[in-house]
Amino acid sequence: MSGARQATPHPPQTAAAGPAGSARAGAATPPLDVAALREQFPILRRRVHGKPLIYLDNAATTQKPQVVLDAEMRFYTEFCSNVHRGVHDLSGRATAAFESARGKIRRHLGAADDREIVFVRGATEGINLVAHAYGRAHVGENDEIVVSAMEHHSNIVPWQMLCEEKGARLRVIPINDAGELILEEYEKLLGPRTRMVALVHQSNSLGTVNPVKKMIAMAHAAGARVLVDGAQALAHHAVDVQDLDADFYVLSGHKVYAPTGIGALYGKADLLREMPPYQGGGDMILSVTFEKTTYNQIPHKFEAGTPNVAGAIGLGAALEFVSGVGLERIAAHEAAVLEHATRALAGLPRVRLIGTARDKASVVSFVVEGIHPHDIGTILDGEGIALRTGHHCTQPVMERYGVPATVRASLALYNTREEIDALVAGLRKVIEVLG
Amino acid sequence: MRPELRELYQDVILDHGKRPRNFRRLEGATHHAEGFNPLCGDRVRLDLRVEDDRIADAAFQGQGCAISTASASMMTETVKGLSLEEARELFQRFHSQVTGQAGNAEADDLGKLEVFAGVQEYPARVKCAILVWHTLLSALEKKPETVSTE
Numbered sequence: 001m002s003g004a005r006q007a008t009p010h011p012p013q014t015a016a017a018g019p020a021g022s023a024r025a026g027a028a029t030p031p032l033d034v035a036a037l038r039e040q041f042p043i044l045r046r047r048v049h050g051k052p053l054i055y056l057d058n059a060a061t062t063q064k065p066q067v068v069l070d071a072e073m074r075f076y077t078e079f080c081s082n083v084h085r086g087v088h089d090l091s092g093r094a095t096a097a098f099e100s101a102r103g104k105i106r107r108h109l110g111a112a113d114d115r116e117i118v119f120v121r122g123a124t125e126g127i128n129l130v131a132h133a134y135g136r137a138h139v140g141e142n143d144e145i146v147v148s149a150m151e152h153h154s155n156i157v158p159w160q161m162l163c164e165e166k167g168a169r170l171r172v173i174p175i176n177d178a179g180e181l182i183l184e185e186y187e188k189l190l191g192p193r194t195r196m197v198a199l200v201h202q203s204n205s206l207g208t209v210n211p212v213k214k215m216i217a218m219a220h221a222a223g224a225r226v227l228v229d230g231a232q233a234l235a236h237h238a239v240d241v242q243d244l245d246a247d248f249y250v251l252s253g254h255k256v257y258a259p260t261g262i263g264a265l266y267g268k269a270d271l272l273r274e275m276p277p278y279q280g281g282g283d284m285i286l287s288v289t290f291e292k293t294t295y296n297q298i299p300h301k302f303e304a305g306t307p308n309v310a311g312a313i314g315l316g317a318a319l320e321f322v323s324g325v326g327l328e329r330i331a332a333h334e335a336a337v338l339e340h341a342t343r344a345l346a347g348l349p350r351v352r353l354i355g356t357a358r359d360k361a362s363v364v365s366f367v368v369e370g371i372h373p374h375d376i377g378t379i380l381d382g383e384g385i386a387l388r389t390g391h392h393c394t395q396p397v398m399e400r401y402g403v404p405a406t407v408r409a410s411l412a413l414y415n416t417r418e419e420i421d422a423l424v425a426g427l428r429k430v431i432e433v434l435g
Numbered sequence: 436m437r438p439e440l441r442e443l444y445q446d447v448i449l450d451h452g453k454r455p456r457n458f459r460r461l462e463g464a465t466h467h468a469e470g471f472n473p474l475c476g477d478r479v480r481l482d483l484r485v486e487d488d489r490i491a492d493a494a495f496q497g498q499g500c501a502i503s504t505a506s507a508s509m510m511t512e513t514v515k516g517l518s519l520e521e522a523r524e525l526f527q528r529f530h531s532q533v534t535g536q537a538g539n540a541e542a543d544d545l546g547k548l549e550v551f552a553g554v555q556e557y558p559a560r561v562k563c564a565i566l567v568w569h570t571l572l573s574a575l576e577k578k579p580e581t582v583s584t585e
Contacts, residue, residue, distance in 0.1 A: 049437060370453075372500035374475050375444075378560060382437045390475050404476035404498055433436060433444060434501060435453065 029326065032333045037325065038414045040065040051384030054419045059204045059232060059363055059410030060388055061254045064318070068258055071317035075310045083309055084283055084300070098309050101316030102299075105264050108319040109249060110240035116272065118265040118299040119307050123231035124154040126250030126265035127198070129302060130227050131158035133275040134248075135196065138225075141167040144193040146224070148173040148181055148210070149400060150203040153393040155229045159198055168195070175400060179206040179355035186215065190222035197226045201233035205392040205408065206355030207338075207363030209233070213244050220245065225271070231255050231263075235412065236334060236361045238327045241266050253311065257412075258318035262311030265302075272298040279304040330413045334362050337411055341420045348427055354406050365392075365406040368427070371434045373405040379433060383426040442553035443560070444501065447509075452501030455508035461494035466577060470497075470570030472562055477503045481511075481570045490514050490522060500563055502554065507567035509548060519575055526568050533564045 038044050041063045046053045055063060075097065081090035083098045099114070106114045120126045135158075139145065145159045149172050156170075163170050171194075173186045190197075197219040202209045216226045227248040230239060235256040241249045249266040253259060267275075277284055277295055281304030286294040295301045322330070341364045345351050350369035368376060377389035388408045391398045398404060409423060461467075461482035470479045477499035484492040493511040497504075510529075514522045529548060530536075535555035554564045 372504075374500040374560070374563065375452075375502070378443070378557060379436070379440060382440045395476075398476065404478075429436070434449065 029329050029332070032325065032329050032413065034333065034414060034416055040067070041414055042066060042069070044414060048384040048386070049382055054383075054385045054422055056385060056387040056409040056411070056415065056419065056423065058235070058412035058415075059255070059392075059408065061260065062235060062257045062412050063414070064257055064259065064314075065321055067321050068314045068318045072259060072310045072314040075313050080310075082306055094309055097313050097316075098307070101312040104316035104319050105266075108234075108239075108323065109251075109264075109266050110242050111266050112242060113269055115298050116266055116269050118267065118272070118302045119312055120250075120263050120265050120302075121261055121308070122252035122254070122263035123229055123250040124252075126248075126263060127155055127227065127229065128158045129265055129278045130248050130250075130267070131162045133278045133302070134225070134271065135159070135162045136166070137276060139163075139166050139168050139195045142193060143168040143195045144171050144189075144191070145169070146171045146173060146186070146189050146194055146197045146219075148199055149175045150179065150181070150206055150208060150394065150397050151198065151200050152204055152229065152231070153395070155198050155200060155227075156396075159196070169193075172396075173199075175208075175397075178357050179203065179208045179360075179397075180357045181208075181210055181215075183211070183215070183218075187218060190218060190224065192223070194219070194222050194224040197224050198229070199226060200229040200231075201239070202230075202236065202361060202363075203355070203394075203397075204232045204363065204410075205365055205394040205397050205406065206357065207360035207365070207410075208355060208357040209237070209359045209361050211359075212246070216245050216247075232362075235322065236327075236331055247271060253315040253318065256315075256318055257321060258315040259311045262308045262315050264315070269298065272302070275302075277304070278302050281305045283307075325413060331361070333413060334411045334415070337415055337417055337420060338362060338364060340417045341409060341411075341423070344420060344424045345427075348424065349431065351427075354401050354403065362411045363408060364410075365408045367403050367406050368431065371430065373407045375434055376407050376427070376430050379430045380423070380426045383422065383429070385423055385426055387423075439553065439556050443557060445550045445553065447547065447550045448505040449501060451505035451508040455495075455504050457494040457508065457511035458496060459494045460496060461492055464492075464494075466574040468570045468574035470566045470573070472499075472503075472566050474562065475500070477563065477566055479503070479507055479567050479570055481507070481567060481574050483514075483571075483574050485519065488520075489516065489518050491516075495567065499566070502551075502560055502563040503566055506551065506564045509550075510567050510571065513546070513548060514571065522571065522575065526572055529568055530565060533561050 043063045079090045079093035081094040083095045102114050102117045105117050171189045173181050201212050212228050219226045225247040228246045230249050231252045234251045247268055251264050253262040284296050284301050284304040286296050352367050354365040373389035390405045464482035465485045466483040468481055479495055479497035481495045493514050495507045533551050533554045551564050554560055
């Protein structure tokens with residue numbers, strides 16, 4: 001692979017330069033030129049077991065376009081240095097690129113101020129940060145934290161740990177058979193003891209897109225704060241944290257075409273300011289003596305230690321790439337492929353779709369009667385098809401549907417109807433072999 | 436289908452995966468243990484009846500993929516009549532085979548369990564084949580807690 005392709009001297013204006021990126025969002029939104037976009041992802045040229053790679057595991061992680069790889073490489077080859085410290089030239093450039101990436105995330109999320117963007121390792125760390133720094137200060141004995149039945153384990157366990165420590169209660173919003181949250185039940189759960197609602201924007205195992213704006217308003221009416229887990233949503237929807245009125249919004253870079261190990265937490269500035277630090281160390285302090293340490297301003301107060309500078313720069317490049325292609329066009333393309341997949345899979349014998357919400361995106365989860373998902377995954381792998389089998393870190397969802405695991409195909413902007421057709425042909429083979 | 440896959444999903448394995456033998460609760464069991472693979476959700480409950488240091492009967496229940504179900508089915512068939520020592524030794528040989536550490540001589544000793552040799556090409560699936568065997572060891576040691584392959 002050509003990870004070391006010649007770096008361009010300036011960040012590209014829009015990553016999807018060329019035919020795919022030429023149209024800006026507007027009245028006319030021509031469809032994606034998927035073939036041209038695929039060219040920008042080096043890994044998609046790979047063959048697996050002698051077959052062209054068909055990558056349908058995007059809810060686990062997305063592949064990276066060349067512009068993101070170049071952005072990371074440029075940091076290491078041109079101005080690798082630590083940030084916020086040195087007076088030398090490289091450190092200045094590294095700091096500027098790092099902070100510029102923060103600005104790109106702020107713009108992408110529609111936040112008001114760069115200082116509301118905290119770099120973290122990913123959505124999981126973002127949730128842990130809020131549970132630790134905000135939760136410990138505001139959740140007490142007999143208080144309640146509300147999560148939904150479709151949360152990823154990462155948006156369950158940190159709150160459980162907090163509840164255990166504080167003697168608080170975890171309440172769960174149930175889902176209906178289609179995989180939609182039951183809002184009447186949610187309303188009943190909200191009350192004077194509710195301190196926090198932790199809610200996934202888009203489910204990783206069902207694909208359900210939750211009505212978070214409405215649910216945030218309901219929580220606020222009850223006096224609770226809301227954290228939205230945007231790990232899945234960000235690659236598929238335009239997100240505006242101010243319009244949503246989210247108190248906290250977390251994301252993982254690697255699920256939106258950026259490198260692994262980088263993510264961000266958005267928090268309203270007034271909330272972040274009054275929160276105690278998360279970890280102690282360098283960069284999060286203004287002054288240190290053995291008697292007293294004064295903490296730095298937000299967001300640096302939450303960024304102890306040398307951050308993932310290259311990753312942050314890569315994340316900035318990835319978000320530029322996505323907005324260059326246009327989220328509306330991405331969403332329309334993925335919706336068309338998803339509809340094709342849903343129809344084709346539902347037409348197969350013994351296939352049961354898990355998650356049929358009215359509002360869903362980019363994920364189709366299913367089981368085949370009498371055949372375990374792991375056997376399906378292994379045989380499809382032999383066809384060069386990468387998808388996920390298992391509980392997808394959502395064991396309560398599996399329990400709700402009475403299945404130990406599902407097969408999940410999850411889409412990104414580079415997936416095509418032809419790839420879905422190959423998946424369906426592969427599944428026919430699976431059924432033939434395993435009966 | 437790729438030859439490696441055919442090697443993994445041999446007819447014997449498919450047959451035991453679909454129609455597992457000794458798939459029941461064992462009345463009068465003297466030993467039992469539960470195995471769980473948190474990665475894929477496979478669960479197995481193994482019951483043994485041990486008489487005079489020999490496994491007189493073995494049965495299992497649970498849910499899992501074709502590989503883990505076939506492994507449990509064939510293991511319960513194979514260990515019947517073995518002494519506890521022989522069963523432990525068989526575990527070692529089976530383990531060596533599916534993890535690709537066996538010499539040919541050892542694999543020859545495995546008899547019909549040799550059909551699991553194809554698993555070694557699939558590191559992600561070794562746990563499926565080995566789960567019930569770890570559960571066997573646990574049952575023999577009379578450990579009450581659930582064993583995990585993680």
